[in-house]
Amino acid sequence: MKSVVVNNISKRYGSKKAVTTALRGISFEVDKGELFGIIGPDGAGKTSLFRILTTLLLAEEGTATVDGLDVVKAYKAIRQRVGYMPGRFSLYQDLTVKENLDFFATIFNTSVEENYDLIKDIYSQIEPFKDRKAGKLSGGMKQKLALSCALIHRPSVLFLDEPTTGVDAVSRKEFWEMLRKLKEQQITILVSTPYMDEASLCDKVALIQSGKILSIDTPEGVVRSFGKKIIAVKSSNMLNLLADLKKTELLEDAYPFGEYHHAVLKNESNEHELKNYLQQKGYPFEIKGTDPNIEDCFMALMKN
Amino acid sequence: MFILLGMPVVQIIIFGFALTNEVKNSKIAILDPSKDAATTSLIAQMEASRYFEVDQVIHSAEEIEPIFKKGKIKLAVIFPANFNEDLQHFNKAQVQLIADASDPNVANTLTNYATAVIMDYQNRITSDRKLPYTINTEMRMLYNPELKGAYNFVPGVMAMVLLLVCTMMTAITIVREKEMGTMEIMLVSPMKPFRIVIAKAVPYLLLSSVNIASILLLSVFVLDVPINGSLVLLVFESLLFTLVSLALGLLISSKAESQQTAMFISLVALFLPTVMLSGFMFPVENMPLPLRTVSNIVPAKWYYSIVKSVMIKGIGLHAVWKETLILMGMLVFFLGLAIKNFKIRLA
Numbered sequence: 001m002k003s004v005v006v007n008n009i010s011k012r013y014g015s016k017k018a019v020t021t022a023l024r025g026i027s028f029e030v031d032k033g034e035l036f037g038i039i040g041p042d043g044a045g046k047t048s049l050f051r052i053l054t055t056l057l058l059a060e061e062g063t064a065t066v067d068g069l070d071v072v073k074a075y076k077a078i079r080q081r082v083g084y085m086p087g088r089f090s091l092y093q094d095l096t097v098k099e100n101l102d103f104f105a106t107i108f109n110t111s112v113e114e115n116y117d118l119i120k121d122i123y124s125q126i127e128p129f130k131d132r133k134a135g136k137l138s139g140g141m142k143q144k145l146a147l148s149c150a151l152i153h154r155p156s157v158l159f160l161d162e163p164t165t166g167v168d169a170v171s172r173k174e175f176w177e178m179l180r181k182l183k184e185q186q187i188t189i190l191v192s193t194p195y196m197d198e199a200s201l202c203d204k205v206a207l208i209q210s211g212k213i214l215s216i217d218t219p220e221g222v223v224r225s226f227g228k229k230i231i232a233v234k235s236s237n238m239l240n241l242l243a244d245l246k247k248t249e250l251l252e253d254a255y256p257f258g259e260y261h262h263a264v265l266k267n268e269s270n271e272h273e274l275k276n277y278l279q280q281k282g283y284p285f286e287i288k289g290t291d292p293n294i295e296d297c298f299m300a301l302m303k304n
Numbered sequence: 305m306f307i308l309l310g311m312p313v314v315q316i317i318i319f320g321f322a323l324t325n326e327v328k329n330s331k332i333a334i335l336d337p338s339k340d341a342a343t344t345s346l347i348a349q350m351e352a353s354r355y356f357e358v359d360q361v362i363h364s365a366e367e368i369e370p371i372f373k374k375g376k377i378k379l380a381v382i383f384p385a386n387f388n389e390d391l392q393h394f395n396k397a398q399v400q401l402i403a404d405a406s407d408p409n410v411a412n413t414l415t416n417y418a419t420a421v422i423m424d425y426q427n428r429i430t431s432d433r434k435l436p437y438t439i440n441t442e443m444r445m446l447y448n449p450e451l452k453g454a455y456n457f458v459p460g461v462m463a464m465v466l467l468l469v470c471t472m473m474t475a476i477t478i479v480r481e482k483e484m485g486t487m488e489i490m491l492v493s494p495m496k497p498f499r500i501v502i503a504k505a506v507p508y509l510l511l512s513s514v515n516i517a518s519i520l521l522l523s524v525f526v527l528d529v530p531i532n533g534s535l536v537l538l539v540f541e542s543l544l545f546t547l548v549s550l551a552l553g554l555l556i557s558s559k560a561e562s563q564q565t566a567m568f569i570s571l572v573a574l575f576l577p578t579v580m581l582s583g584f585m586f587p588v589e590n591m592p593l594p595l596r597t598v599s600n601i602v603p604a605k606w607y608y609s610i611v612k613s614v615m616i617k618g619i620g621l622h623a624v625w626k627e628t629l630i631l632m633g634m635l636v637f638f639l640g641l642a643i644k645n646f647k648i649r650l651a
């Protein structure tokens with residue numbers, strides 16, 4: 001059985017005069033125990049989608065099931081078995097770490113001891129601060145606490161809405177490691193993120209923009225389907241270089257990528273011509289071929 | 305915009321016309337065993353003034369107490385037998401004025417007006433005589449002989465405090481959960497939404513009980529306001545009113561999206577009407593009909609009148625059952641509306 005099935009979901013906000021369409025006919029399926037990433041920029045509709053799946057919002061069109069249960073009709077049953085971590089830190093700031101955990105265990109009719117093995121790895125990291133108020137924790141620790149609270153009732157599906165936004169790089173890495181471990185417990189995880197580099201850590205990713213899904217595939221599949229040659233270029237004056245790269249007809253696209261600019265060649269055999277073009281500009285530069293990664297694929301998909 | 309421009313208009317009208325401490329057309333009772341020329345013309349004069357309206361004529365002194373307890377009349381004018389004879393033979397007569405002083409301001413005003421009318425009559429009949437007539441007025445302030453202001457404001461403060469604590473605080477804390485995002489997580493849990501709301505309301509019910517106790521203790525031991533009626537009844541009515549306030553708070557919380565909105569609605573829609581229309585500051589009887597009609601939907605008006613009856617006048621449930629029923633009806637109505645409006649989802 002599929003863990004999550006979304007079928008042609010559309011969501012609009014606002015009255016007749018000013019309608020904002022958050023989701024336009026989205027469909028996808030998530031297998032049990034899969035780590036499914038929903039990647040997209042701010043305002044793409046990620047939060048709306050999560051709220052529909054966690055029964056907090058009603059979609060205008062389409063149907064969706066979580067654990068085989070309809071999100072509209074069986075909302076009560078779904079609320080028993082999903083874990084949800086909203087994008088904004090939503091625990092009680094004036095309760096301590098331990099009090100928050102106990103509180104959420106109680107409202108889910110369970111106890112911290114009962115499912116401690118599930119959250120042990122995560123909670124043990126914040127346990128030294130268990131008497132600190134949740135509002136006084138650092139961003140990374142808040143996320144760990146929120147994840148512990150979302151897991152305390154051993155949910156079958158976990159919804160994480162932008163869990164790594166506003167968290168430092170080290171904590172982000174740790175967070176994804178925790179998610180991989182949770183996967184071993186057969187918990188289906190849906191995670192949304194605006195960071196494309198996190199896509200490769202998922203089993204499957206859906207790229208979403210302006211309420212539409214651009215592609216759904218495994219990270220490897222996304223890369224394989226790219227089929228274009230990418231050149232990395234570096235120079236002392238990166239700004240001029242980018243401007244020059246954007247001018248030439250040889251390239252499909254050019255964009256900054258870390259310390260290099262990535263140039264997508266229209267034709268694989270054009271690498272030499274690009275070198276000549278840049279030499280005419282008369283500044284030193286460094287050029288090398290590189291393999292496309294998932295970000296390159298998304299840049300290309302979003303451009304079309 | 306409407307508030308900015310409409311507010312002064314509404315206020316001028318309300319303060320200018322409706323909320324006056326002046327007393328008009330107050331219902332009075334007359335006990336007149338002598339029924340002679342003097343009393344008849346004196347009664348006619350009283351009725352001719354715009355302050356008084358004779359509501360009933362009674363025939364014995366025993367009837368006075370019950371009609372005051374019913375709260376129908378504000379003042380009783382009692383003439384002795386042989387009023388005119390006394391006046392003619394001894395040039396001296398007595399009139400007794402009994403006022404319902406559970407509202408000391410009104411009682412004071414009324415007795416002053418009545419005395420003025422009587423003096424006026426006395427001067428008129430004396431004008432062509434050498435030996436002057438004297439009509440002595442003897443006043444009795446029922447329920448509140450010392451005309452203490454506390455008798456008036458203790459019930460009013462009780463209504464206000466309970467309303468503020470219950471309605472405003474309940475509304476604000478629930479809306480706060482929405483603002484903080486904690487409501488979002490709570491909804492995605494097996495907790496029934498209704499249980500969340502009840503859990504938010506119970507602490508304020510307890511707090512209010514403490515408030516009721518402290519107000520009552522202070523008024524009895526510090527302000528010397530006695531509890532003349534049954535304490536159990538008073539506490540029961542107060543709890544009833546507290547529940548009505550809680551239901552109103554829940555209703556506001558289901559509509560308001562931010563703490564400011566919740567506070568604004570509580571203040572404008574509840575606090576102001578409570579102060580102005582409950583009868584606590586300004587007597588409701590003198591307001592024009594539209595305002596009197598509006599005052600009927602202000603729960604505090606009914607609670608205020610119950611507390612006054614039970615605490616100051618010392619009367620039992622038989623006299624306040626109507627008000628109690630109205631409060632119960634309001635409780636059912638507002639609670640039903642609040643539950644119906646409670647959102648099980650975010651939007």
